Amino acid sequence: MGDPLRHTAVAQLDGSPRRRYYTGRDLARAVAVEDLRAMTHRRMPRFVLEYLEGGAEEEASLARDRSAYGYWRFLPRQLVDVSQRTLATPLLGREASMPLVVAPTGLNSLFRHHADTLLAQAAAACGVPFVQSTMSNDPMEEVARVPGLRHWWQLYVFGGEEVWQELLRRADAAGCEALVLTTNAQIFGNREWSTRTQATKTRLSPSSAIDAALHPRWLASTLLAHGMPAFRNVVDFVPKDRRGFFETAFWIREHQPASLSWRTVERIRQRWRKPFLLKGLLHPDDVRRALDAGVDGIVLSTHGGRQLDWTVAPLEVLPEARAIVGQRVALYVSGGLRRGTDLLKALALGADAALAGRAVLYGLCAGGAAGAQRALEILHQEALDAMGLLGVPSARELEPGYLRAVDAPGPAEPAARQGHRDWASDVSSR
Numbered sequence: 001m002g003d004p005l006r007h008t009a010v011a012q013l014d015g016s017p018r019r020r021y022y023t024g025r026d027l028a029r030a031v032a033v034e035d036l037r038a039m040t041h042r043r044m045p046r047f048v049l050e051y052l053e054g055g056a057e058e059e060a061s062l063a064r065d066r067s068a069y070g071y072w073r074f075l076p077r078q079l080v081d082v083s084q085r086t087l088a089t090p091l092l093g094r095e096a097s098m099p100l101v102v103a104p105t106g107l108n109s110l111f112r113h114h115a116d117t118l119l120a121q122a123a124a125a126c127g128v129p130f131v132q133s134t135m136s137n138d139p140m141e142e143v144a145r146v147p148g149l150r151h152w153w154q155l156y157v158f159g160g161e162e163v164w165q166e167l168l169r170r171a172d173a174a175g176c177e178a179l180v181l182t183t184n185a186q187i188f189g190n191r192e193w194s195t196r197t198q199a200t201k202t203r204l205s206p207s208s209a210i211d212a213a214l215h216p217r218w219l220a221s222t223l224l225a226h227g228m229p230a231f232r233n234v235v236d237f238v239p240k241d242r243r244g245f246f247e248t249a250f251w252i253r254e255h256q257p258a259s260l261s262w263r264t265v266e267r268i269r270q271r272w273r274k275p276f277l278l279k280g281l282l283h284p285d286d287v288r289r290a291l292d293a294g295v296d297g298i299v300l301s302t303h304g305g306r307q308l309d310w311t312v313a314p315l316e317v318l319p320e321a322r323a324i325v326g327q328r329v330a331l332y333v334s335g336g337l338r339r340g341t342d343l344l345k346a347l348a349l350g351a352d353a354a355l356a357g358r359a360v361l362y363g364l365c366a367g368g369a370a371g372a373q374r375a376l377e378i379l380h381q382e383a384l385d386a387m388g389l390l391g392v393p394s395a396r397e398l399e400p401g402y403l404r405a406v407d408a409p410g411p412a413e414p415a416a417r418q419g420h421r422d423w424a425s426d427v428s429s430r
């Protein structure tokens, strides 16, 4: 299977015995998020995988999001009664089954038809919130009908002020309980690997098109059966002659004002009375500024390594951010979470919760709502088990004393850039 370190880079032997992730179709046999990822890579065409996996330029931010977890090791306590363990935690004042939120991701219909609804169903089944992206494909009113859903709306500011005003009005009417303004994506990140799969802005390269045609199961569950997806929450704001799938995405990118500033944050704060979070902060001064702006929460994030390259990882600034905010607002991290132990490290370093992007998307790609649910269940179970081994009965008790920083590089830093290329050709289905 090529370089055994290329995916997780820890918990791997030196190549013997040869290891295999599960790549069949039985979700119950996926024992880790990496299995769901392997299933995804087997199922999806290359251009979709580049969209899902890729980061900006050298993908240094992407790699660091993940490797930052490796700089922290556990100091477990022994002889603690861990027979009753719980991850249940209040998030924005309401109990969640665990301190995890399904992160906003756009263009999900490339993965599955009605993917936003499927993700929402998985989140609701697992008792965690789902953040729906402005660039999602299912109408927010439709997603809002998922029973038991805790529905948060992620806002990209584009066009004139009337656009976000209208989106906020609709989100409120649809019962969204929180608003998440993404601050680090007004200029679209330079995702070269993804760009290389296109011949033009609106057309795939011939090799990508052939590769897509060679993935009939993916085609059948997306474009063939349902046609090109639309950005149904925003398409009405786009000129009629620019409403194709790729064209809408590009039109919106072109109309995201680079002048977005704290002034807009203040305007939105005045307008939106429910919980309001900023997503994409990293600098401590911005964390301080966010407190002044009266937000209810902050999500430290590099946008999954897809925006500015060579940033620090959210995890690295987390302890400092916690010291700044104290208990005044919610503090979340997003980026690189693939394991229950990652979640525990984030909590111990001061996060109230983590937002998981790709980990849940791998489940979605592998098996729709059931697959996304499987991803969440795996993370939940891994975290609960690790708490037991760590000697911590309740997630709320996690604190930095359970961790020690080590200076050796963590997982995936050298490996992540190799990404998923050629994955499908050298995995075996069991």
Ligand SMILES: Cc1cc2nc3c(=O)[nH]c(=O)nc-3n(C[C@H](O)[C@H](O)[C@H](O)COP(=O)(O)O)c2cc1C
Pocket: 051, 052, 053, 065, 103, 104, 105, 106, 133, 134, 135, 154, 182, 279, 301, 302, 303, 304, 305, 334, 335, 336, 337, 355, 356, 357, 358, 359
């Ligand atoms: C395919 C994909 C699409 C994304 N789309 C959005 C989006 O529309 N809005 C947003 O705020 N963040 C978006 N993000 C960033 C995620 O919300 C999240 O911060 C990131 O995926 C975290 O890293 P992880 O994938 O390693 O968990 C996207 C990420 C991915 C992978």
